[in-house]
Amino acid sequence: MDHSQESNVFLQEIEHLRQEIQRHNKLYYVDDQPQISDAEYDRLMRRLQELESLHPDLITPDSPTQRVGAAPLEKFGTVTHSIPMLSLANAMDEEELREFDHRIKRTLGTEAEIEYVFEPKIDGLAVEVVYENGMLVMGSTRGDGITGENVTQNLKTISSIPLRLLTSDPETRQSIVLPRKIEVRGEVYMDKTDFLTLNQERELTGEPLFANPRNSAAGSLRQLDPSVTAKRPLKAFFYAIGAVEGVNFDTHWNMLAYFRTLGLRTNPLNKICQGIEQVLEQYQHLNETKDSLPYEIDGTVVKVNSRHLQEELGTISRSPRWAIAFKFPAKQETTKILDILVQVGRTGALTPVAVLEPINIRGVQVSRATLHNQDEIDRKDIRIGDTVVVQRAGDVIPEVVNIVESGRTGAEKIFVMPTRCPVCQGEVIRPDGEAVHRCTNPNCPAKQIGHLEHFVSKRAMNIEGVSTKQIESFVNNGLIRDAADFYFLKKEQLLPLERMADKSADNVMQAIAQSKHPTLSRFVYALGIRHVGEHTASMLANYFGSLDRLKIASEEELTAIYEIGPEVAKSVSQYFSDPGTAKLLQKFFDGGVEIVNPEGVAARQHLTGKSFVLTGTLPSYTRDEAKDLIEKAGGRVVSSVSKKTDYVVAGRDPGSKLAKAQQLGVNILNEEEFQQLLQA
DNA sequence: ATCCCTCGAGGTCA
């Protein structure tokens, strides 16, 4: 037999082994019906490894042996999700869940029971995996929902995430329609027993222990060396979709079924429910049985099943309107309030914080909890020395639920907000009608530091590697008084500071230099004007297009802008009419800051104040593109038609919104008319 | 009355 024939035989066996392994993966992970023992499975894997090592040229990247192939990374790259990974609204109790159901019926204008899909909410971390022509090409963490970290190499080591989607059913041999591209979303998690075993090993080796399975999974996925991740027993369930080309689903339930045919694991406890009462029954049942599950769940997720209705319901800025997280009650513990501290934020707000006797709540040491303001303290009658019930809201943020009356000894001290700022001794006032107390000293160091922290923060000027500690040190050493001073720093000035070696100083200088060309909206946000957060900053930037126009805007002109009311207008106009602001801005420019407008010249704002509703598919634009164009022109896109809607843009297969528009006599545009309007 | 944005807060991990 000549060489090529010989390698052909190998190729056949290799191919056969790979298919078998893929088939058993599906049986094991997706169908939960293994047909062979783990030992037999291992034998298949070893045989494949053996053959591949004899013929390295036959190794393909999607071979099951290639789960760990990559070298450690320096750091993770960032990935922008093509469709943002939204978070979910929360229902805290039954009533709120029923409210969710009512709202949906009201929005859809129906009395009929809604069909829901009920899913356990796994306590892990959300990821997105992208398959192109069936091959895993990218995997990322959810991050802030807009951008996440590129953890492709690590996700590839997780055996319940297929490297290649199935192209035919391993049992029936029927072929499966593969989407050209599909972004699937799911949860990576660690089983409770695996978490315990891992911690036992770590204890033996003297490594720090993980607090809970969730942190353990998160820590494992964020390893720079994929060979470490590969040793961690991670698993995944899939439950949602991002961008997809080439397939369509009528229901969420059918989409999950399709996931399984592709070899993507879905949770076997997912249920379909007719109406909200059935959802509640499932919830009760799961709440009673959850402790016997191999993994931790922190609640359930309820989704409208029909994809068509989902679209009609739409999404609001942070979450879809057609899904809600229904969490289990948080674990509560009792502890003592040792003291109440007062912190001062960048706006001068005084926030009381309870210092607690440290207590472990679901694996996490809790030692502080915000008390929000004096009203909150009075309402709950919280005193220093009280015994209190503490929980982590949403299983994250520590919160004092209430006091334990019977724990009172009479020695408790009543807390009163100080009349002088604890940082600068400045006068403290409580503005009429507001719940917060504020320090009035404009030069209060707490405000100054807070402003500078805000200025350098990721979403503002994004000056990386400048920490709170460093800012404090810069300020205390007189290097920096205002934000513009960053752009006059010299490396030599940094070197004498503590913890500032040559390399760190270089990094700081470089990070500052890199921040010199912000977009207008980032820059406006970074200024830290009261009531101007990211959203409002971007509204202002879009509307005015340049700082020169923004800074001369009158209060009246500002108020006329949609979403800008009297308070915000006053705050903005006061900020820019302050002579100190003019000086500060000039100082920024002298220091080399130059605002860039990524879209070039700001678009004309001829659609200002007009509201649009999009329905159906436009041939030339995606939803997001259309939305962008409208917003750039000053218009806004809303999700439901009312008589205040100015235009409904209708594409192919329009939804019920078109009918409503006709009924209300709202202007209806097709794509051509829409384009004309944009150019008009 | 309701929806949404701003702002401030705590803990873990690399």
Added chain:
DNA sequence: CTCGAGGGAT
């Protein structure tokens, strides 16, 4: 990263 109170806008 995530939550929730409070306030602003409609």
